Amino acid sequence: MPRPRTRTGALKDRLLSESISLLESGGAVAVTARRVASEAGTSTAAVYELFGDKAGLVRSIFYEGFERLAAELVAEAPCGDPYRDVVAMFDATRRFALRFPMLFEVMFARPFIEFEPGPKDFDAAAQIYTEVIRRVAALLDTGETDEVTVDAAHALVALDRGLLGSELSGVLGRSAASIERRRATAFETMIVGLRAKVVGS
Amino acid sequence: MPRPRTRTGALKDRLLSESISLLESGGAVAVTARRVASEAGTSTAAVYELFGDKAGLVRSIFYEGFERLAAELVAEAPCGDPYRDVVAMFDATRRFALRFPMLFEVMFARPFIEFEPGPKDFDAAAQIYTEVIRRVAALLDTGETDEVTVDAAHALVALDRGLLGSELSGVLGRSAASIERRRATAFETMIVGLRAKVVGS
DNA sequence: TTCTCAAAGATAACGATGTTACGAAACGTC
DNA sequence: GACGTTTCGTAACATCGTTATCTTTGAGAA
Incomplete structure (x- = not known):
């Protein structure tokens, strides 16, 4: 009817x-x-x-961003070298951020007044979290639930987030060469340090 | 008249x-x-x-934020131990971010649609940049214009930015203890690694 | 003292936005 | 072919950024 x-x-x-x-x-x-x-x-x-409401629409955009990013990260198949597998994952994140800068901002900045993601909203990043933990555990040869693994994952994610925030703001460097050099040395320093800390303890 | x-x-x-x-x-x-x-x-x-216009108002807020932060960083007088001086500076940044979270977001996120900071706007951070470079040069015992110094400063600033972004989003950890432990280990790992890289070369 | 007028302030209007109550439209049923 | 129910789009409301317009003010002229 x-x-x-x-x-x-x-x-x-x-x-x-x-x-x-x-x-x-x-x-x-x-x-x-x-x-x-x-x-x-x-x-x-x-x-x-x-x-x-508008916040609900933006929340859906937020979720969609994490789903797309997770799909790209998982598609980046591990090659066996744990170091390269970690770097490849963060490089994939960067490619995503440069390809969809506005979507990335919705995920990690806050361009809409209407929507501020709460702790529950970040459950959308669970799949990404799992993938990061898996690769960091392989990198350090530690258990996926070990405190050292989780802490290292947070450190690397924060570094990536900060580097991309700086790069998208245009303050990480002027030339592509300097930007990529700073990214590479920052990640190398952190990864080598994390490995040394695990071996040393 | x-x-x-x-x-x-x-x-x-x-x-x-x-x-x-x-x-x-x-x-x-x-x-x-x-x-x-x-x-x-x-x-x-x-x-x-x-x-x-509104963007001009937000831009002034943005500038004011960097001025206030710079004042707090400079007030954090160096104690002589380069390691502790660097950590103290980033701890001061964190206290600022927790005390004025919205102002901090204007500086490093983008909560206003009307205003997106351009490269020129970040000149407001020049004083902070100088202070960071100074302390990192002391940390590594390198020149303030050396590429290694500038790259290290960018790495540390990005790490700080990422850690604070995660913390303010509520995803760095549940307890204050875990949050501070992750901050401390991340900075320690990065700083030790940067020092080792300079000494080794 | 009163009037004038130019500078400066506040008001009110315009278009656009998020949001929702309301009336219009479309289909199976009688 | 009319009815009624469900669904849809329109139009209205409050608020926002923004600016044209009008009102106010106070020193100097008459």
Whole structure:
């Protein structure tokens, strides 16, 4: 008896996709309910029925970013050399950040006033966390639940996060060469130090 | 013949001060032209005459943040032990970030859509840069313009930035003990590694 | 003292945004 | 072909950034 639904999961996916396109092409300022709805061929009311509010839409973008990044990290198959496997993972993160800088900012900065990720939202990064832990454990030859492993993983993730934050802000270096040299030496220093600390204890 | 001016530098300072108060108490969403003007006892037009636009106001907040941080870092007088002097500087940064988390976010995240800092805006951090370079050069016993010094400074700043980003997001650890342990081990690992790299070459 | 007028301030309006109440549209059923 | 229910899009509201407009002010002229 009713008219057929159009505000389905498929439309939700479509709205999310259009939101990310608008985000990458025009920045956070371009992601408005009216524009997103228009791009997806629907109305603002559909956005609010499917996402609750603007924060819900941005939260979905946030989750989608972590899913895409996790997919790329897992696709980076380990080559057997634990050192290179760790570096390759962070290099993949960097490629992702440079390819989708706005999406990366939603994940690690906070370009939308409406949405501040809480502790629960970072559960979206669980798959990435697992992958990092796995490779760091292999790097240090320690157990995946060992404190030293978890601490080392946090140190490396923080270093990567800081380096990418600096690079995306344009303050890590002027030339591509200096940027990559600083990245490489920072990671090398940290990784060698972490290994030495494990061996020494 | 005209009426006396009230839109002076003093009012600009007052508006900036009220903006930061609103920012810290109510987040970025609380910093509106109307509210800032009202708190300072003036009108929105004064905000626009003194700051140009909203981005100009946020830019002033951004600058003020770097000035306050620089003042706190310089006040942290070196004790003679280069290692402890470097750690003390980053500890001071952390105290600042925990005391003014919103201001810190304006400096290193991007909570306002209106203002994205460009390379030129980071000139505001020149004084901090100088202080970091000075202490890192002392740490490594290298020249302040040496590539190794500058690279090491970037690595440490990035590590600090990443650690604080993680901590402020609530993902660095659950207990204060684990957070501080991870900070300490990360910095120790990096600093020891940087020193070893200099000595070894 | 009162009037004038130029400088300076505040008000109010405009477009755009997040959000939602409301009326319009579409389908199976009688 | 009309009805009713479900669903959808439109339009309205409050608020925001922004600026044109109008009001106020106070020293000097009459």
